[in-house]
Amino acid sequence: MKKNLLAVAILCALTSGTAFAQKAEGPWLVRARAVNLDSANKDSTGLGLSVNNKVIPEVDVSYFFTPNIAAELILTVPQRHTLRAGGAPIGSLKHLPPTLLLQYHFDAPGFKPYVGVGVNYTRFSSVNFDPVATAGLNPSIDKNSFGAALQVGVDIPLTKNLYLNFDVKKVYIKTDVYASGVKAGTFKVDPILVGVGLAWRF
Structure with missing residues (x-):
């Protein structure tokens, strides 16, 4: 009986200590990163479309529902890219790609690895084509x-x-590409983004 009571007491102490640590850590996490955007540039139009790679700023806000499960909203400012066909500039565009992810954070000593899966919405704007380079294609x-x-x-x-x-x-x-209103194919940017930065938990 005494052993059972002792086990319960130890379990309660550990649970309360863990809960206190989690509460003290806070449910919010804000990160600021420098991110290298490396585009896949897959094009089915036959024009060899591509956009340039670049380093972009990124800010995200995470909320922890539990010690291991969090939601992360990733934001940046509209990014301008040069659009090329066969390596030759034919115009430019901006893209704004907010992303929402559901994450699982693992328990590990000395560091906190995580994985995430979610959805991205990208808005293309300020799309400009060089009328000389794209003559007749509209x-x-x-x-x-x-x-x-x-x-x-x-x-x-x-x-x-x-x-x-x-x-x-x-x-x-990705985006569908049209010539004079007729779909010519699909251009997939599909980037890999590698980032490094700082995070603040509160």
Whole structure:
């Protein structure tokens, strides 16, 4: 009987200590990253379409529903890209790609790895084609894209609430391409984004 009571007491102490630590840590996590965007540039139009790779700023906000499960909203500012056909510039566009992910954070000593899966919405804007480079084609694109997003990363504690973050995402972004109103094919950006930054838990 005494052994059972002792076991219950130890379990209660551990549970309350864990709950206190989780409460003290806070449910919110904000990250700021520098992210290298590397596009897959898959094109079925036969024009050899591509956009340039670049480093972009990224900010995300996460909320922890439990110690292991969180939702993350990833944001940036509209990014301008040069659009090329066969390596030659034919225009430019901007894209804004907010992404919402559901994450699972693993329990590990000294660092906090996580995986995520979710959905991306990309809005293409300021689409401009060079009238000389695209003479006679009258090109246009679909300005909205919905696709899946996959993620793996790790938060490494630096201080009580400050973390060093490494993050890799695969985001599926595509748009249909039209010539004089007729669909010519699909251009898939489908970038891999590799980021490093800092995170603050509160």
